[in-house]
Amino acid sequence: MRLPAFLLCLLALSLSACRSPAPQQGSQSSESLSLLEERLLETIEMEARLEEEAAMPGADKREIQRLFQRVAREYEGIIARNPDNLESRLLYGKLLMRYGDGTGARNQFLNAARIEPDVAVIHQQLSTFYAEERDYTRALAYALNAIEIEPETAIYHFGLGQLLAAFREEFITEQVFTGYKLDSEMLKSFKTACELEPDTLPFQFRYGEAFYDVDGPDWQLALEHWEFLSVHPGLTQLQQDAVRLHQARCLVELGQTKAAQEKIDAVKSPELQPSAAAILTPES
Structure with missing residues (x-):
């Protein structure tokens, strides 16, 4: 099931490619659910103000910390009163991840996974956390889980490709993959992301650049x-x-140097001229 429109609007502020179930209402009255929604909206608005302040040139770090703590307390209060509410844990976990509390974020995502294990974004966020901790085998498991749950979501395939590229040597050394298999899976992941979202240019560029990362x-x-x-x-x-x-x-x-020179000659952007000049040098 997908989130109701209200919660989709909430999560759009801080989650990408998220699909999760509607809140469980078995033990909640419509009034209590409405109060929860209202509290979440207020907290999201506070978080938006925090992000605006943090993005300001010369932002006061002490003020940012004060605002962050205030928003964090709001999420903690919501979670204390609604410990099985999936959305508040996802939102709070994302906030903690952005502000450097990876362990706190992991705990929120793990609790979210216990509430509802089949939400792809939870697995994607856990994969990100473990990748940052360089626990690449666990990161891989969660990345694959996200794809299994939502195989049509491009960002999860892209994330898998990035993970395989980042830890290529480690996966090969630990014999998780052969070099050939890893390169094949990495290219496949980036290509799938491109096919699912052909107009997302970062996906298109990364797939093309991935050819430089492989053997042969x-x-x-x-x-x-x-x-x-x-x-x-x-x-x-x-x-x-x-x-x-x-x-x-x-x-x-x-071996088509003449055609290559024609492409290089067509480059007009000044910032790319050094790269253009280097392509036909022996070092390239």
């Missing part, structure tokens, strides 16, 4: 991806030039 890249396949991306209508001028450089890199690897 298929440069023709990489080139085909960059050619596909080159006609995307959402590209800025800088992004168009970046795609040209990626195309040039692939063409060099394929």
